[in-house]
Amino acid sequence: MTDLLVATNNPGKLAEFRRLLADLPVRVVGPAEAGVRLEVPEPHHTYAENASEKAQAFCRVSGLLTLADDSGIEVAALGWGPGVRSARFGGPDLEDRAGYLLG
Numbered sequence: 690m691t692d693l694l695v696a697t698n699n700p701g702k703l704a705e706f707r708r709l710l711a712d713l714p715v716r717v718v719g720p721a722e723a724g725v726r727l728e729v730p731e732p733h734h735t736y737a738e739n740a741s742e743k744a745q746a747f748c749r750v751s752g753l754l755t756l757a758d759d760s761g762i763e764v765a766a767l768g769w770g771p772g773v774r775s776a777r778f779g780g781p782d783l784e785d786r787a788g789y790l791l792g
Contacts, residue, residue, distance in 0.1 A: 691715050694723050696747035696757035706756070715754075723751045731759055736773055 693715040695706045703719045710717050720727065729746045731739040736759040744757035761775030 692718050692723070692753050694718055694720070694725070694747055694751050694753040694755040696720065696727075696729070696743045696755050698728070702758075718753070720747065720751075723753060725751050731773075734773060736760065739773065 691714070693710065693713070695703055695717055697703055697706070698720060700719075703717075707717045725747060727747060727750055729743045731743070733739045733742065739759035740757045743759070744755045747753075747757065748755040759773065761772050763769045763772050
């Protein structure tokens with residue numbers, strides 16, 4: 690069976706991808722299972738650019754078929770922001786779960 694690396698260090702996202710991809714003929718693995726320790730900056734202005742850079746970086750390091758995503762929240766009252774910068778919206782010390790509450 691082919692391994693599919695999901696390029697996220699977020700255990701909640703990894704679990705979500707495992708559920709979403711459960712019917713595919715692949716074994717979904719996270720970075721820790723693949724022996725990869727990597728943090729990839731997300732400096733771009735679109736979700737697609739950030740996800741592409743992350744997938745390529747994890748693929749180069751692991752040699753595995755790799756899937757990555759980037760996500761955010763877009764609110765009309767905030768001028769369709771914070772968008773691609775959602776993770777940084779609440780400041781550098783905000784935990785993942787608290788970020789959901791800001792939206």
